[in-house]
Structure formats: C-alpha cells, structure tokens
Amino acid sequence: MSKPLAGIKVIEIAQEIQGPFAALFLSDLGAEITKVENRETGDLSRWLLAGMLGGPNVKNAQISHYFIAMNRGKRSITVDLKKPQGVEVIRRLAKTHDVVLTNYRPGVLDRLGLGYDEIRKINPRIIYAQASSWGPRGPWVSRPSRDTLAQAASGLMSKTGMPSDPPLAAGAAIADQAGALTLAGGVLAALFARERTGEGQRVDASIYGTMIAAQGFELNYTSMTGTEPPKAGRGHPFLHGVWGAYRTKDGYICIAGVDDKRWADFCRVMGIEAMQNDPEFENVTRNFHGDKIEKVLDEIFPKRTTREWLEELTAVDILVTEVASHKDVLASEQARINGYIMQLDHPVAGKMTVTGCPVSLNGEITTEAGPVSEHGQHTEEILLEAGYTWEEIAALREAEAI
Amino acid sequence: MSKPLAGIKVIEIAQEIQGPFAALFLSDLGAEITKVENRETGDLSRWLLAGMLGGPNVKNAQISHYFIAMNRGKRSITVDLKKPQGVEVIRRLAKTHDVVLTNYRPGVLDRLGLGYDEIRKINPRIIYAQASSWGPRGPWVSRPSRDTLAQAASGLMSKTGMPSDPPLAAGAAIADQAGALTLAGGVLAALFARERTGEGQRVDASIYGTMIAAQGFELNYTSMTGTEPPKAGRGHPFLHGVWGAYRTKDGYICIAGVDDKRWADFCRVMGIEAMQNDPEFENVTRNFHGDKIEKVLDEIFPKRTTREWLEELTAVDILVTEVASHKDVLASEQARINGYIMQLDHPVAGKMTVTGCPVSLNGEITTEAGPVSEHGQHTEEILLEAGYTWEEIAALREAEAI
Numbered sequence: 001m002s003k004p005l006a007g008i009k010v011i012e013i014a015q016e017i018q019g020p021f022a023a024l025f026l027s028d029l030g031a032e033i034t035k036v037e038n039r040e041t042g043d044l045s046r047w048l049l050a051g052m053l054g055g056p057n058v059k060n061a062q063i064s065h066y067f068i069a070m071n072r073g074k075r076s077i078t079v080d081l082k083k084p085q086g087v088e089v090i091r092r093l094a095k096t097h098d099v100v101l102t103n104y105r106p107g108v109l110d111r112l113g114l115g116y117d118e119i120r121k122i123n124p125r126i127i128y129a130q131a132s133s134w135g136p137r138g139p140w141v142s143r144p145s146r147d148t149l150a151q152a153a154s155g156l157m158s159k160t161g162m163p164s165d166p167p168l169a170a171g172a173a174i175a176d177q178a179g180a181l182t183l184a185g186g187v188l189a190a191l192f193a194r195e196r197t198g199e200g201q202r203v204d205a206s207i208y209g210t211m212i213a214a215q216g217f218e219l220n221y222t223s224m225t226g227t228e229p230p231k232a233g234r235g236h237p238f239l240h241g242v243w244g245a246y247r248t249k250d251g252y253i254c255i256a257g258v259d260d261k262r263w264a265d266f267c268r269v270m271g272i273e274a275m276q277n278d279p280e281f282e283n284v285t286r287n288f289h290g291d292k293i294e295k296v297l298d299e300i301f302p303k304r305t306t307r308e309w310l311e312e313l314t315a316v317d318i319l320v321t322e323v324a325s326h327k328d329v330l331a332s333e334q335a336r337i338n339g340y341i342m343q344l345d346h347p348v349a350g351k352m353t354v355t356g357c358p359v360s361l362n363g364e365i366t367t368e369a370g371p372v373s374e375h376g377q378h379t380e381e382i383l384l385e386a387g388y389t390w391e392e393i394a395a396l397r398e399a400e401a402i
Numbered sequence: 403m404s405k406p407l408a409g410i411k412v413i414e415i416a417q418e419i420q421g422p423f424a425a426l427f428l429s430d431l432g433a434e435i436t437k438v439e440n441r442e443t444g445d446l447s448r449w450l451l452a453g454m455l456g457g458p459n460v461k462n463a464q465i466s467h468y469f470i471a472m473n474r475g476k477r478s479i480t481v482d483l484k485k486p487q488g489v490e491v492i493r494r495l496a497k498t499h500d501v502v503l504t505n506y507r508p509g510v511l512d513r514l515g516l517g518y519d520e521i522r523k524i525n526p527r528i529i530y531a532q533a534s535s536w537g538p539r540g541p542w543v544s545r546p547s548r549d550t551l552a553q554a555a556s557g558l559m560s561k562t563g564m565p566s567d568p569p570l571a572a573g574a575a576i577a578d579q580a581g582a583l584t585l586a587g588g589v590l591a592a593l594f595a596r597e598r599t600g601e602g603q604r605v606d607a608s609i610y611g612t613m614i615a616a617q618g619f620e621l622n623y624t625s626m627t628g629t630e631p632p633k634a635g636r637g638h639p640f641l642h643g644v645w646g647a648y649r650t651k652d653g654y655i656c657i658a659g660v661d662d663k664r665w666a667d668f669c670r671v672m673g674i675e676a677m678q679n680d681p682e683f684e685n686v687t688r689n690f691h692g693d694k695i696e697k698v699l700d701e702i703f704p705k706r707t708t709r710e711w712l713e714e715l716t717a718v719d720i721l722v723t724e725v726a727s728h729k730d731v732l733a734s735e736q737a738r739i740n741g742y743i744m745q746l747d748h749p750v751a752g753k754m755t756v757t758g759c760p761v762s763l764n765g766e767i768t769t770e771a772g773p774v775s776e777h778g779q780h781t782e783e784i785l786l787e788a789g790y791t792w793e794e795i796a797a798l799r800e801a802e803a804i
Contacts, residue, residue, distance in 0.1 A: 001603065004595035017619065025584075029591040065626045069618030135740035136762060143716075145658065148638065148645065149723040152656035155731040157647060159573025161563065167647040167654050167725045170572035171561025171634040174580070177616035179760070181583040182427075186761040188590030189431040193406035195597035201403065201764045209742040209760035212731060214579035216471030216757035217419065219743075222728035223755045224467045229728070232573040236550065243550065245559060245569040252569050254554035256547065314545075321551040323569045326624035326631070329557045329614060338537035340611040341621075353625045355618035358581070358611035359588040360538060362603045
C-alpha cells in the first residue's frame with residue numbers, strides 16, 4: 001500500500017524547526033516537499049550551529065546535523081522572495097501544489113504578496129499553513145520568539161527542575177517540535193476536508209498554544225484549585241517519590257510509580273521489607289509526597305548496576321527503564337526495529353544514523369532515510385515541472401531571483 | 403465553514419493521556435468521540451489524582467481536573483470488555499464508526515477479539531489506531547511504561563537539568579502528550595487516504611518513538627560527532643549564555659539569544675557597554691559557551707522588575723518573555739483570544755477555565771469547551787444509535803455488560 005499522502009505536494013517556506021519538522025512529518029507520511037530556501041544562505045539550520053560545537057564531522061557547514069534532522073527527503077529550490085520574479089515563482093508553484101506551509105512571522109508573506117488571500121485566488125484548493133510563536137491573533141501576534149520562550153510563557157519552565165534550580169527548559173527544543181506536530185495535524189485535517197468539500201483552508205498553530213494544550217493535565221489543576229503545584233523536582237509536579245531517576249552503581253534508573261499490587265514485591269527486591277506496612281508509605285505517600293522514600297532509595301539504588309536492578313524489578317512488573325544517553329538511543333535495537341532511527345547515506349558524510357518517524361501505517365516501517373538535498377539542488381527540476389521553460393529559468397538566474 | 407472532521411466518529415478505548423488526548427485533538431478538529439469506559443471505575447483519570455492534591459475543588463472524584471483536561475466534549479459509554487456481550491457492543495459500534503483508537507497495551511484488544519484483523523472484517527473502512535509505549539515491534543513491545551520512562555529512554559532526561567542535578571523529566575507529561583499528537587497525525591493521514599482508496603488501515607505511534615523524533619536536532623548531533631552534548635543547564639544542550647531564565651527583582655525573565663545585530667543594544671540596556679567589544683563575548687561565546695556571561699547577567703537582572711526589563715529589551719527587539727506560572731497562563735489574554743484556554747461550564751463545578759486547542763482553521767477560534775460527560779452518561783443513546791433496541795439494552799444491563 002502506498003503511503004497515505006502519496007501525490008500531495010507541499011511548498012515549504014520555512015526554516016529552523018517548527019515549519020520544517022511539520023513538513024518532515026508530512027513527508028514521512030508520503031507527501032512530496034518542495035523546500036524553498038533563501039538564495040544566499042539557505043535554511044539557517046544549514047550552518048547556524050554547524051561548526052560551533054567542535055565535533056569532527058560538523059565543521060563542514062554542508063553537513064549540518066540540524067539541517068539533516070529536519071529536512072531529509074525534501075527537494076530544495078532557491079528563491080529570492082524580495083524580488084518580484086521570486087514572488088512570481090511561488091505563485092506559479094502554488095498552482096500545482098496542495099499546501100503552502102510557512103513559519104515566517106505572521107504577516108511577512110502577506111507583505112510579499114504571498115498571503116492566503118492572494119494564494120487562494122491562484123488555487124482555491126490550497127491549504128495554507130501558518131506556524132507561529134504566539135498564534136494568529138492578540139496583542140503578542142508579532143512578538144518574536146523561539147522554542148525556549150514558549151517553554152517559559154506556557155508555564156512549563158516554572159515547573160521544570162529541582163526546587164533550588166532556576167526555571168529550566170527541557171533538554172531539547174520540544175515546544176518547536178510539538179508545535180510542528182499540531183500544525184501538521186491541522187494540515188492533515190484540512191486535506192481530508194478538501195476531499196469532501198473541494199475547498200482549501202487556512203491553518204494556524206503556535207508553539208505557545210501547543211505547549212499550553214500539552215499541559216492540560218497540569219494547568220487545569222491550577223485552574224480548579226487556585227493552587228500552583230510544586231516544581232517537578234526529579235518527578236512530576238504531582239508525583240514525587242517512586243517517580244523519577246535514581247543513581248545506580250553505573251548510571252541512572254528511572255521508575256514510574258509503584259501501585260498497591262506491586263508494593264510488596266518492590267519492597268522485597270529493594271530490601272526494604274520493613275517499610276512494606278509503614279503507614280507513611282501508603283499509596284498516596286509513596287507516589288505523591290515521597291521525599292522520605294526518595295532518601296531511602298538514594299541509599300539503596302547505588303548498590304547494584306542499572307542492569308541488575310532492571311532485571312529484578314522488571315521480573316516483578318515494576319515500571320522501570322534505564323536513563324539513556326544519546327548514544328544509548330542511537331544504539332537501541334527497539335528504536336531501530338521500529339524506524340525511530342533510520343540509516344542515511346549522505347553524499348559527503350557517508351552512512352549515518354538519524355532520527356526517523358514515530359508513526360507506522362499498516363506495520364510498514366521505513367528504515368532508510370530519504371536523501372538530503374544540497375542548497376538549491378532541485379531548482380531547475382522544480383521549475384520545469386511547474387511549466388517554466390529553460391529560457392525563463394535563465395532569465396530568473398540572470399535576475400538573481402533563483 | 404464546518405470543522406474539517408465533521409461527521410467522523412471515533413471509538414476511543416483508552417484512558418489517562420496518550421489515547422484520550424489524541425481523541426481530544428481529533429474532537430477539536432470536529433470528530434465525534436464515543437469514549438468507552440470501564441464499567442466500574444471509568445477512565446482512571448476520573449479519580450487517579452483527584453482528591454490527592456488537597457485543593458478545595460478536586461476532592462470530589464467526579465470533578466477531576468485530569469479527566470476534564472483530556473475528555474471535554476466526548477460522549478461516554480460504559481462497557482465491560484471482559485464479557486462477550488461487551489465485546490459484541492464494540493463490534494457493533496465499529497460498523498458505524500470511522501476510527502477505533504486505543505492506548506491499551508499492544509495485544510490486549512486482540513486477545514479480546516477486538517484486534518485490527520477482527521475489526522476490519524466488520525468494517526474494512528475502519529482506521530485502527532494503536533498508541534503504545536515502545537512501538538509495534540521489537541523486544542520491548544510488551545514492556546509497560548508511562549510518560550516519564552519515555553522521557554528517560556529517549557535521552558531527554560539525560561539532558562534536562564543543571565549539571566549537579568540527577569536526570570530530570572520536564573515539568574509536564576510531554577511524552578504522553580506529544581505521542582498523542584503523532585498518533586492523531588497518523589489517523590488523519592489514514593482518513594485522508596481512505597477518501598481516495600476507500601480502505602482503512604492500521605496506525606501505530608509510540609511515546610518512545612515520538613520523543614526520539616522530537617529530538618532529531620539533538621540526537622543527530624551525537625550521531626554525527628560521536629559526542630554527547632552537555633546537559634541543558636538553564637539553556638539548551640547546545641545553547642548556554644544569553645539563553646534561559648534569569649532572576650529579576652520580582653520573578654524570572656527568559657531570554658532566547660542575542661545576535662550580532664542586537665548585541666550593542668543589549669549591552670546598552672543591560673549597562674554592560676564595556677563588554678560590547680570583548681572578544682570573549684563574540685557570537686559563539688555569547689550564545690554557546692556563556693558561563694561567564696551567565697554570571698554577569700545574574701548580577702544585573704535582579705536590579706529591576708520583570709516588567710521593566712521586558713519593556714526595555716523588547717523595545718530593542720531582544721527575544722524575551724516572562725517565565726509564567728500556571729496562574730499567569732490561565733490569566734493570559736493572548737491564550738484566551740486564541741482559544742488556547744477556553745471556558746467550560748461544568749454541571750457540578752460551575753464555570754472554569756480549561757486548556758483548549760492549539761490549532762485554528764480559517765481563523766475560527768473555539769472559546770467554549772464542550773461538556774464533560776458523567777461516567778456512562780450516553781450509554782443508551784449510543785447503543786440506540788447503533789441499532790440496539792431497548793430490550794437488547796435491558797439485557798446488556800442485566801448481564802452487567804454495560
């Protein structure tokens with residue numbers, strides 16, 4: 001069975017994470033992505049962090065881990081959107097594409113003559129997807145932002161960290177990434193609706209709104225009680241005790257709760273049988289107010305290796321896992337077998353492991369990543385498909401519009 | 403214009419977060435959700451944390467902030483899936499629904515006779531969506547898990563926190579939430595494909611796979627360089643310095659980078675003009691290795707209030723925001739105007755503010771949340787729609803199958 005979005009063509013006018021990752025998700029589901037890049041620099045992610053981190057393979061800006069992560073399997077066309085001929089290129093591409101997707105600040109494409117009202121005149125079936133920081137309306141609509149500001153403004157940062165830490169972000173750009181998924185969801189819903197109505201529509205999704213929606217469990221508690229929960233510490237704002245990571249002899253193990261049914265076994269394996277009937281460790285205390293149990297476990301877990309604890313605790317159905325490093329993830333059989341990591345054959349860097357797709361359809365799992373395009377590699381090919389003649393392409397080159 | 407999924411009916415056999423939030427996202431896009439709940443307890447989220455946290459309004463287990471967050475706007479039917487008559491109810495519902503969505507452990511519904519192979523015989527157009535912890539294949543397929551184990555196993559936890567902290571989870575259940583979004587994305591793609599092919603398909607998405615995909619930027623760096631990046635500290639693994647939260651006179655402000663163009667203005671506003679030409683604070687140092695600048699800013703930010711800094715820094719286009727508490731988010735005009743928070747009129751708890759939808763379509767923003775169902779409130783209504791007679795419903799009640 002072919003992938004569900006086979007035949008769907010997306011113009012991506014975007015860079016860094018939210019827009020490109022949304023298009024990547026659509027690409028993994030079968031869409032064909034026409035990535036529009038700035039004529040001079042390309043997507044900022046081609047060079048923004050490359051070479052700054054000191055690793056041996058990232059010094060060549062053409063081999064950016066950042067760009068590869070967001071843009072494998074896409075075709076690249078360079079366009080100067082500040083030139084009228086460049087704007088006209090997008091307008092012509094819009095005739096033969098299904099989706100225009102951007103994470104430029106709201107209003108930027110409108111000012112260039114590429115807003116939804118203009119594009120729908122060219123192709124009323126187009127889905128027009130606007131990623132943003134703060135949403136399509138309101139006093140903050142034009143405020144600049146980046147991932148970490150959405151983590152800060154959505155309340156997540158105020159709850160991440162140990163009590164003595166300053167507010168912390170999560171250890172990855174999760175607001176940008178999750179905001180890409182909600183945008184892609186909106187595009188997919190609009191594609192579905194278009195099959196029934198024949199009409200496209202505009203889709204908006206923001207990283208701020210996404211991070212709020214992703215904290216419904218937590219924010220609604222505050223809404224209903226008027227109380228700010230404590231910081232997560234090494235658990236979760238609502239869950240402290242047998243919840244979170246503990247140091248072992250050779251690493252860290254993470255535990256995710258011990259219910260009444262498993263409590264006796266847990267006490268036996270940990271060698272804390274005396275605590276089994278201690279009223280202080282009844283369920284509520286054990287999972288929700290567990291400062292005391294944290295101290296006890298801090299003494300015991302370091303006595304054995306992570307592997308030893310995993311074997312013993314898993315045998316009695318306790319929810320535990322190793323705290324994995326990046327290297328552990330990249331070596332994970334479970335990740336490989338499900339296509340969560342893929343193999344990529346890069347024309348310059350050679351074979352490498354890269355992150356893959358979290359969704360599989362009909363059990364079909366993709367393990368080979370699509371190729372990574374050079375800056376503007378498909379400019380002519382894409383223009384020819386859109387009906388440009390070689391003469392017109394030459395004129396665009398002459399005008400430095402592509 | 404009606405919502406894109408108007409007319410699409412989803413059977414949700416799920417509880418807690420990943421399954422229910424996936425269905426909620428589809429509901430916000432217009433789908434109608436038939437939530438199947440355990441006959442005795444209902445969704446665990448109806449009572450799992452309610453009453454344990456001490457707030458005034460959560461003591462009544464019928465008013466769970468957790469349940470409301472994931473299940474507003476859904477109808478509820480109770481079914482005992484351990485009884486053959488209960489299984490038969492689901493099989494009959496599958497004839498008139500478009501999607502079956504579950505986050506029961508892979509294999510559980512199969513053993514009940516409700517696996518994809520059985521359901522597709524009843525309705526070949528059905529989309530069958532399986533949420534999971536670890537994915538549909540591999541050695542970990544049956545391992546139990548919860549949100550925090552996906553944060554641990556995906557490498558995120560190893561990078562979250564200050565250098566001296568143990569590995570930390572983010573301050574919310576972001577793996578479950580993001581894993582819901584990828585599952586919903588797969589369902590939407592399959593719904594689109596069904597319009598073209600007439601056939602349903604199976605969709606799988608896991609919280610482990612989702613958290614790996616959400617760290618492509620970070621994991622691919624390690625893949626390409628063989629180097630583990632440092633912990634995020636108060637920035638991001640790649641970004642330390644003018645990146646993260648600083649204490650002010652009355653709270654915390656978060657800053658997201660200062661580029662060359664804005665550096666002089668930043669130095670002027672902060673009163674650190676002497677540093678403007680210091681080679682130690684050239685771009686790379688400033689954003690990427692900024693321990694020294696952190697110490698300088700730690701001395702300066704506490705001299706004024708967050709609001710004062712926001713005004714001065716925003717005026718020169720520096721990317722900053724307040725570190726918001728949950729209460730700040732719930733009071734945010736920006737969140738309200740974009741539907742990121744909604745108003746809910748709860749039959750028992752009264753009017754309250756709840757988290758909303760991060761996506762808007764055609765600029766139409768929903769500000770009123772759909773009603774929250776009582777446990778089994780729509781059992782009879784749903785069965786009547788599926789063609790059951792009152793006599794059959796009475797027999798199911800008699801058998802304690804509903």
